[in-house]
Amino acid sequence: MTKRVNITINGQPVQARAGQTVLEAATEAGIQIPTLCHHPALEPIGACRICLIEISKFQPLHPACTYRVTEGLTVETHSPRVEKARRFVLELLFSERNHYCMYCPMSGDCELQDLGYMYGLDHWIYPTYTRPFPVDASREYFMMDHNRCVLCRRCVRACSELVANHTLGMRERGAKTMITADLDVPFGESSCVSCGTCLQVCPTGALVDKRSAFMGRNVQTQRTVTTCSQCSLGCGMEVVVRGSHILRLEGAWDAAPNGGLLCQKGRFDPLYDSRARLTRPRIRRNGGWEEVDWQTALATVAGRLANIAPDRLGVVTTGAATNEALYLLAKLAQDRWPAAHLGLWQQALPVRLQPQGMLTDLPVADLILLVGADPVADQPVASFLIKRAVDRGARLVIVDDPQNGLAPFAHQHFGRTQVGEAAQIAARADRPVVVYGAELTPEAAEALIGINGASFIPLEPGVNTRAAAALGFKPASLPTNVEALLLLLGEETPGAPPTGSRTANEVFTVVQASYVSPWTEQADVVLPMATWAERSGHLTNTEGRIQTVNAAIPPTGEARPDWQILSALAEHLGQKVPSSLEELSELAQSQITRS
Amino acid sequence: MGKIKIATDWLAGCAGCHMSLLDIDERIVKLLEAVEFTSSPVTDLKHPPEEGVTVGILEGAISNTHNIEVARQMRERCQFLIAIGDCATFGGIVATRNLVGTQAALQRAYLESETTVDGCIPDSPELGVPLETVTGVDKVVHVDLFIPGCPPSADALFYALSELLAGRVPVVLPPELFRYD
Ligand code: SF4
Ligand code: SF4
Ligand code: SF4
Ligand code: SF4
Numbered sequence: 001m002t003k004r005v006n007i008t009i010n011g012q013p014v015q016a017r018a019g020q021t022v023l024e025a026a027t028e029a030g031i032q033i034p035t036l037c038h039h040p041a042l043e044p045i046g047a048c049r050i051c052l053i054e055i056s057k058f059q060p061l062h063p064a065c066t067y068r069v070t071e072g073l074t075v076e077t078h079s080p081r082v083e084k085a086r087r088f089v090l091e092l093l094f095s096e097r098n099h100y101c102m103y104c105p106m107s108g109d110c111e112l113q114d115l116g117y118m119y120g121l122d123h124w125i126y127p128t129y130t131r132p133f134p135v136d137a138s139r140e141y142f143m144m145d146h147n148r149c150v151l152c153r154r155c156v157r158a159c160s161e162l163v164a165n166h167t168l169g170m171r172e173r174g175a176k177t178m179i180t181a182d183l184d185v186p187f188g189e190s191s192c193v194s195c196g197t198c199l200q201v202c203p204t205g206a207l208v209d210k211r212s213a214f215m216g217r218n219v220q221t222q223r224t225v226t227t228c229s230q231c232s233l234g235c236g237m238e239v240v241v242r243g244s245h246i247l248r249l250e251g252a253w254d255a256a257p258n259g260g261l262l263c264q265k266g267r268f269d270p271l272y273d274s275r276a277r278l279t280r281p282r283i284r285r286n287g288g289w290e291e292v293d294w295q296t297a298l299a300t301v302a303g304r305l306a307n308i309a310p311d312r313l314g315v316v317t318t319g320a321a322t323n324e325a326l327y328l329l330a331k332l333a334q335d336r337w338p339a340a341h342l343g344l345w346q347q348a349l350p351v352r353l354q355p356q357g358m359l360t361d362l363p364v365a366d367l368i369l370l371v372g373a374d375p376v377a378d379q380p381v382a383s384f385l386i387k388r389a390v391d392r393g394a395r396l397v398i399v400d401d402p403q404n405g406l407a408p409f410a411h412q413h414f415g416r417t418q419v420g421e422a423a424q425i426a427a428r429a430d431r432p433v434v435v436y437g438a439e440l441t442p443e444a445a446e447a448l449i450g451i452n453g454a455s456f457i458p459l460e461p462g463v464n465t466r467a468a469a470a471l472g473f474k475p476a477s478l479p480t481n482v483e484a485l486l487l488l489l490g491e492e493t494p495g496a497p498p499t500g501s502r503t504a505n506e507v508f509t510v511v512q513a514s515y516v517s518p519w520t521e522q523a524d525v526v527l528p529m530a531t532w533a534e535r536s537g538h539l540t541n542t543e544g545r546i547q548t549v550n551a552a553i554p555p556t557g558e559a560r561p562d563w564q565i566l567s568a569l570a571e572h573l574g575q576k577v578p579s580s581l582e583e584l585s586e587l588a589q590s591q592i593t594r595s
Numbered sequence: 596m597g598k599i600k601i602a603t604d605w606l607a608g609c610a611g612c613h614m615s616l617l618d619i620d621e622r623i624v625k626l627l628e629a630v631e632f633t634s635s636p637v638t639d640l641k642h643p644p645e646e647g648v649t650v651g652i653l654e655g656a657i658s659n660t661h662n663i664e665v666a667r668q669m670r671e672r673c674q675f676l677i678a679i680g681d682c683a684t685f686g687g688i689v690a691t692r693n694l695v696g697t698q699a700a701l702q703r704a705y706l707e708s709e710t711t712v713d714g715c716i717p718d719s720p721e722l723g724v725p726l727e728t729v730t731g732v733d734k735v736v737h738v739d740l741f742i743p744g745c746p747p748s749a750d751a752l753f754y755a756l757s758e759l760l761a762g763r764v765p766v767v768l769p770p771e772l773f774r775y776d
Contacts, residue, residue: 100685100688102681102687102688103688107775107776117770117775122741122742123678123733124685124686124731128730128731128734129693130728131694132695147694
């Protein structure tokens with residue numbers, strides 16, 4: 001048990017835990033100390049001096065965010081001396097740079113502004129500020145207005161401590177100090193990987209999201225807690241919505257495995273998708289498309305499938321569907337067509353190495369062996385977590401081509417055939433963690449199993465391929481010897497259909513998808529699907545965590561969530577399936593976790 | 596007791612703050628039972644009367660020598676001076692000019708702008724001379740009460756006037772009326 005320390009805050013006895021800062025102890029005791037540079041996810045540095053506290057009349061004031069509690073400590077958080085100093089600090093902060101809120105995109109959601117309001121700053125004590133700073137809009141998704149920066153260094157700490165990317169730093173001194181990227185290059189040309197973590201922690205209008213600037217304040221928005229559907233990590237995030245318009249995505253601080261982080265793929269790319277949406281069911285008639293209602297579309301599909309022989313149905317899915325949809329798809333096919341092909345349009349892990357580790361094990365690893373995976377490209381937040389472990393002193397050993405995105409951070413790099421040597425090195429570590437992906441060969445797997453005391457973290461190649469594999473979908477190319485094909489593309493458009501594969505009279509093809517693609521163009525029936533933001537359900541992440549997806553906005557047009565389409569289709573086929581999402585989720589989950 | 600006299604004037608502003616004053620709406624009828632607006636930019640009489648008023652209200656920043664004169668005249672003729680709006684309290688949107696410099700701003704606006712034909716920088720002696728630095732009113736005259744906002748809400752202005760009429764001096768506006776935008 002942690003040692004308890006007795007302190008007194010504003011005359012009130014408080015039990016703190018040994019090692020806590022005064023700020024932490026006060027916050028836990030419900031005593032608010034104003035802060036600016038502090039962020040709970042970052043190491044405190046006491047840079048802004050807003051959280052000053054009085055320890056004794058004879059001592060200078062100390063920042064509460066870095067001052068540790070000791071037995072018998074007496075603290076004043078709002079004494080006249082403290083309040084005077086705090087106001088002075090605040091006036092200095094406002095006197096540097098341009099804090100004219102009326103044309104700032106963050107006005108209303110700015111922590112500096114909140115403090116100005118709290119202390120009733122209604123005019124400048126100091127000379128009006130006149131020195132202009134540059135604005136750097138060279139990054140695609142968000143910009144940096146140095147004029148609004150308070151030099152709290154949250155961005156710098158986030159980039160180093162959380163993302164372990166070390167892009168940001170400071171240059172110049174005093175009032176001229178500026179946040180800078182690498183050796184002072186424009187942000188857009190720097191080593192920045194556009195994860196947006198710095199953007200998320202910035203307390204002011206210095207880092208501003210280009211897409212959602214001036215589009216609505218927090219009080220005008222709704223937040224939906226959900227799971228990112230762009231890769232198999234399933235990072236927890238919040239969708240910030242105004243009306244039915246998504247303003248931006250933010251990493252959820254208390255979510256596993258990401259702890260607040262997102263990457264470019266998860267935070268920005270989904271909001272810049274410009275592919276044409278499918279909004280109404282369509283069927284092919286007389287060589288052309290006809291938009292129909294759901295009833296007609298599903299009846300058409302059910303009618304055609306009714307006569308298909310038990311081994312002549314092919315069902316193929318991408319890894320982008322929910323647990324519920326994958327469960328229904330497998331069930332729908334197998335109940336009626338026991339010999340149906342259940343194909344997965346994606347690589348899968350060739351083996352599962354045991355004991356399985358979790359990404360949260362990475363911080364305690366002293367050696368990380370990466371084999372057959374390139375998380376920088378495929379599961380970026382995992383690459384941040386690995387780099388973080390390397391920063392803390394873990395050795396990184398990679399078995400892959402030299403192009404692997406983590407290669408620059410590796411202590412040792414082996415070619416794919418040298419996995420044995422790498423395994424020997426790993427075996428000498430105290431707490432080795434093997435991170436492996438779909439490129440792992442059976443021979444390599446053999447070599448890895450022998451590593452003493454290792455835990456194995458899989459990196460699934462597709463969003464929900466872990467669930468797909470558990471439900472019986474096997475990586476395969478399109479089955480050719482079938483009469484009907486049911487394709488669940490979701491939001492993915494895997495390449496183009498093999499030319500000439502579709503001759504309308506040969507294979508009856510149903511495509512369930514969100515976007516127009518060569519596949520939907522060649523289909524007989526197209527069922528429009530809701531996207532990641534428009535559907536609820538669950539995803540199984542690469543570690544086997546069942547993550548909840550919550551719809552943040554209504555589906556576009558008549559599109560429907562993946563599992564709703566399949567459950568309606570099952571009904572048309574006369575099959576009994578659970579009608580509520582809860583029931584369905586439970587069935588899907590028990591089958592996924594059982595295998 | 597006679598009515599309390601109030602005079603208003605504007606400096607380098609956009610008139611938005613005065614619009615907010617008018618936005619007090621029907622409450623102004625009630626207010627007029629107790630106060631008299633002697634002069635304002637939106638009435639026939641433009642300048643505060645020589646015999647003085649109780650309350651002077653200024654909108655806008657100090658941007659040229661003319662603004663200084665107007666601010667000084669108001670200060671001399673009123674007992675209690677209120678600066679309303681971000682321009683008057685901080686320099687506000689007019690102070691954006693500080694970041695490029697007055698000369699560059701004039702040049703851009705009057706000579707180089709895309710729509711300029713035969714431009715010239717106005718220099719009629721009737722006009723005030725632009726200052727190098729735009730500031731809030733308090734950098735030139737003493738201000739008794741600051742009401743920030745761009746513009747301040749009608750409620751904020753009404754609150755301040757009501758408090759004054761009740762014989763109280765609002766030092767700072769209550770949080771729900773205190774804003775910078
Ligand atoms: S950063 Fe904050 S304080 Fe500065 S102008 Fe923007 S809203 Fe106002
Ligand atoms: S976006 Fe990410 S990588 Fe780029 S500077 Fe910010 S925190 Fe660092
Ligand atoms: S950019 Fe934002 S987070 Fe970074 S130092 Fe400036 S104010 Fe702080
Ligand atoms: S504070 Fe805003 S509304 Fe008032 S004069 Fe200035 S710009 Fe106009």
